[in-house]
Amino acid sequence: MTATRVLVLNSGSSSLKYQLLDMRDSSRLAAGLVERIGEQTSRLKHTPLASGGDAREADGPIADHDAALKAVAQELSRDGLGLDSPDLAAIGHRVVHGGMFFTEPTVIDDAVIAEIERLIPVAPLHNPANLTGIRTARALRPDLPQVAVFDTAFHTTMPESAARYAIDPRIADRHRIRRYGFHGTSHAYVSRATAALLGRAPEDVNVIVLHLGNGASASAVRGGRCVDTSMGLTPLEGLVMGTRSGDLDPAVIFHLARVGGMSMDEIDTLLNKRSGLFGLCGDNDMREIRRRIDEGDEAAALAFDIYVHRLKKYIGAYYAVLGTVDAVAFTAGVGENAAPVREAAVAGLEGLGLAVDPERNAVRGDRPRIVSPDSARVAVAVVPTDEELEIATQTYALVGKNT
Numbered sequence: 001m002t003a004t005r006v007l008v009l010n011s012g013s014s015s016l017k018y019q020l021l022d023m024r025d026s027s028r029l030a031a032g033l034v035e036r037i038g039e040q041t042s043r044l045k046h047t048p049l050a051s052g053g054d055a056r057e058a059d060g061p062i063a064d065h066d067a068a069l070k071a072v073a074q075e076l077s078r079d080g081l082g083l084d085s086p087d088l089a090a091i092g093h094r095v096v097h098g099g100m101f102f103t104e105p106t107v108i109d110d111a112v113i114a115e116i117e118r119l120i121p122v123a124p125l126h127n128p129a130n131l132t133g134i135r136t137a138r139a140l141r142p143d144l145p146q147v148a149v150f151d152t153a154f155h156t157t158m159p160e161s162a163a164r165y166a167i168d169p170r171i172a173d174r175h176r177i178r179r180y181g182f183h184g185t186s187h188a189y190v191s192r193a194t195a196a197l198l199g200r201a202p203e204d205v206n207v208i209v210l211h212l213g214n215g216a217s218a219s220a221v222r223g224g225r226c227v228d229t230s231m232g233l234t235p236l237e238g239l240v241m242g243t244r245s246g247d248l249d250p251a252v253i254f255h256l257a258r259v260g261g262m263s264m265d266e267i268d269t270l271l272n273k274r275s276g277l278f279g280l281c282g283d284n285d286m287r288e289i290r291r292r293i294d295e296g297d298e299a300a301a302l303a304f305d306i307y308v309h310r311l312k313k314y315i316g317a318y319y320a321v322l323g324t325v326d327a328v329a330f331t332a333g334v335g336e337n338a339a340p341v342r343e344a345a346v347a348g349l350e351g352l353g354l355a356v357d358p359e360r361n362a363v364r365g366d367r368p369r370i371v372s373p374d375s376a377r378v379a380v381a382v383v384p385t386d387e388e389l390e391i392a393t394q395t396y397a398l399v400g401k402n403t
C-alpha cells in the first residue's frame, strides 16, 4: 500500500504543534500541541480526531523538543498511528525564514539545514526553533523524507520595486536587508481558496488577502502570484498586530535610544511584544477589546480605530498596486471571527466597489463565504486559513514527485 499520511510539525522556541493528515481525502487523523517545553509545567494536549475520541492532556516536565516529539509519537501510537507506520509518507516542517534562496518547498538534507542556519541572523527567534524540530524528527525517522515549507516562499515573486527598501543597495545586499514577507503559506492557501469560492482559476483573479491573527499581514496577489505584502525584513512591519506596532517612522527608534535612553533590546521588546493593540489598550484579544468598547472604554475604542485605520490604508494601497481587484479575503483569528473589523475596514469604500452586507457579515461559520452584497463590484470574503493542510499538501506533492 502506498503511504498517504503526512505529519506536519510547527516547532516554536518552547512549543511543538502537530497534525497528522491522510492525503487521500485531506482528513485530519490527529492534532495536538506541546507547550512550555523545557519548563516544569509542560503540557501535551493530543486530540485523536480519526477515532473521534476525547482530547488527552498530560502535564509534567518535558525537557526538550526531542522528548516532546517522543511523547507525541507515543500518543500517536496509542491511536494506532505511530510514526514507525509504513503509511507515513513524509514529515512537513513549517520554517519561518527561507530568505531569497528557498522559493519552493524543499526536501531537507544537510545542505538545506546549513542554509536555514545561515538565515538565523534575519530570523533569530524562529529559525533556530524550526531547526530543532527538523533535527529531532530526522533523528527519529532518518529514512523518511522531510520537507521544509517556508513562510517566505510565496512572497519571493514580489518585484524588486516592492521588495527593496529605499536604502543603498550595497549595504542592503551585504546584510541581506529586503522585504521578505511572512504568513506566505496562509496567503497562498487563502488566495487560491478565494478564487475557488468565486468559481474561477487562481490565474484569473486579483485578491487582497488580509491575514489578521495575533500576527497580521496583508498581501496583494495578482493571478496567483504575490506582488506585494505588508511584512518586511521581519514580521514587525505593516499592520497593527496583537503586540507588534507594525509601520512606524524609523526615527522613532533613534528617538527612543537618544532621548528616551532605551537600549536596542528594550526597543526591540517594546515594538515586538508591548505594542500594537496590547500596547495601546492593555489587551491583544479582539474579543476582549470589543467587549470593552461595548462598555464604553475609550482606550479600547481608540485601539480599534487605529487598527482599522491602518488596515484600510493597506486595502487602498493594494487596490492601487493591483489596479483591478476581484476579492478582498479576510482570514485568521480576527479576520474569520470579528465581523465589526470587516465592516469597519471596508466602510466608506463603496467608491472602490467594496461593501459588506450586514446580515451576511454577521453569520458565523467555518466555510469560505462571501459577505458582500450581490451587487458589489468586488467580493468581500471570509476564507478560513489552513496552514497545516497547505504544508501537508505541498509536502505530499513534493514527495510524490520525487518517489
Ligand code: AMP
Binding pocket: 212, 213, 214, 215, 242, 284, 285, 286, 287, 332, 333, 334, 337, 338
Ligand atoms: P490567530 O493568531 O489566527 O490564532 O488569531 C488569534 C486572535 O484571533 C486572538 O488574539 C483574537 O484577537 C482573535 N479572535 C479569536 N477568536 C475571536 C472571536 N470570536 N472574535 C474576535 N476575535 C477573535
